[in-house]
Amino acid sequence: MNLRVAAILGACVLGTAAMPRSEAASCRAHSGASTAALVELYTSEGCSSCPPADRALSRLGEVLGPGAQGFGLALHVDYWDSLGWRDPWAQAQFSERHRWLVRANHHSIVYTPHFFVSGSELSPGLDELRAQVLAVNSHPALAQIELSAQDLNAGKFGLDASAQASSRVAEPALYIAVAQSGLVSNVLRGENAGRELAHDHVVRTWIGPIAFVDGQARVQRELPVPAGATGTRWELTAFVQEQQTGRIVQALGLQACTP
Numbered sequence: 001m002n003l004r005v006a007a008i009l010g011a012c013v014l015g016t017a018a019m020p021r022s023e024a025a026s027c028r029a030h031s032g033a034s035t036a037a038l039v040e041l042y043t044s045e046g047c048s049s050c051p052p053a054d055r056a057l058s059r060l061g062e063v064l065g066p067g068a069q070g071f072g073l074a075l076h077v078d079y080w081d082s083l084g085w086r087d088p089w090a091q092a093q094f095s096e097r098h099r100w101l102v103r104a105n106h107h108s109i110v111y112t113p114h115f116f117v118s119g120s121e122l123s124p125g126l127d128e129l130r131a132q133v134l135a136v137n138s139h140p141a142l143a144q145i146e147l148s149a150q151d152l153n154a155g156k157f158g159l160d161a162s163a164q165a166s167s168r169v170a171e172p173a174l175y176i177a178v179a180q181s182g183l184v185s186n187v188l189r190g191e192n193a194g195r196e197l198a199h200d201h202v203v204r205t206w207i208g209p210i211a212f213v214d215g216q217a218r219v220q221r222e223l224p225v226p227a228g229a230t231g232t233r234w235e236l237t238a239f240v241q242e243q244q245t246g247r248i249v250q251a252l253g254l255q256a257c258t259p
Contacts, residue, residue: 028148029254035118037070037136038239038251039129042098042114045087046080048191053113058181058200063129070117070133071237071253073177074202077112085190089183089202104246118248119241142166143240143250145174155225157256161238162218171243173209174217180204180226182233201235209243225256 041057043050057074064070077098078090102110105121115122117132143165150158165172181200187193204226210217217240226234239251 027150027254027256028146029252030146031141031144031250031252033141034069035136035139035141035249036251037068037118037133038237038248039070039072039122039133040101040116041072041074042077042094042112042116043074044077044080044090044112045185045187045192045197046083046085046190047112050113051192051195051197053115054197054199064133065130067137068130068133069137071239071251072201073179073237074199076202079110080112080190083190085187085192088185089199089204091203091206093206094203101246118251119246141250142169143172145238145240145250145252147176147236147238147252147254149236149254149256152222156222157225159219159221159223159236161220161236162216163212163238163240163250164216165212165240165249167215169240169242169249170245172212172217172240172249173243174212174219175206175208175210175239175241176219177203177207177237178205178223178226178234179237180229180234182229204234209241229256 041053043054057072060070060072075094076087076089077095078087078092079095081087081090098114099110101116101119104119118136122129122132143163145163148160152158161174161176163174179201183199183202185197187195187197205223207219210219234256236254236256237251239248241248
């Protein structure tokens with residue numbers, strides 16, 4: 001399998017950053033005046049080169065350091081499932097999104113693990129991740145996002161996400177991801193047979209694209225908490241993305257509140 005990994009893994013130490021101006025008691029967060037970066041990892045339990053990147057996903061703070069702001073998501077693809085192991089966290093829509101981002105970056109090769117920073121393919125090298133995130137952070141925000149979550153008991157929570165976008169953003173859409181950490185799989189077949197794999201920030205529920213109307217978009221829904229997720233083991237991430245270019249103009253994360 002040609003995964004183009006050797007030159008990339010050195011730069012792939014990712015995770016979720018500290019939540020900006022988050023109010024734990026009210027479970028609310030809102031974006032700031034600068035642009036926060038979204039780091040997407042496309043991965044699969046059927047890929048022998050992916051576990052190092054999966055393990056690295058939890059270490060964003062060690063790489064970005066002070067002054068850099070980014071949020072990480074792990075999107076498991078399903079196109080390696082035919083190799084003998086069906087990834088329990090994979091979704092076909094993530095495979096489609098991966099292909100779309102590759103095309104938006106004017107490339108044709110889809111591989112795992114594969115990283116994107118705010119819609120742009122990550123250059124190899126550990127230093128490049130911080131540099132690319134800081135480059136995103138250096139731009140004034142072209143969109144503002146607000147997120148809130150409310151515990152509804154009975155394994156459900158209320159989601160309220162809203163966004164406003166500048167007229168300079170072409171065809172904006174709002175996305176929300178519900179992600180879960182602390183997931184463990186005992187892989188029985190395929191390239192990782194016999195290994196226990198741990199995952200964090202794995203996207204379980206994906207909402208979007210939500211179109212903007214008159215520069216605004218909003219989502220209000222009642223959703224189930226991911227199975228087995230409690231306390232700090234799940235989080236919300238929202239972002240605004242241009243539908244033609246794939247450029248992400250703002251991102252925001254909120255750690256789900258505990259009762």
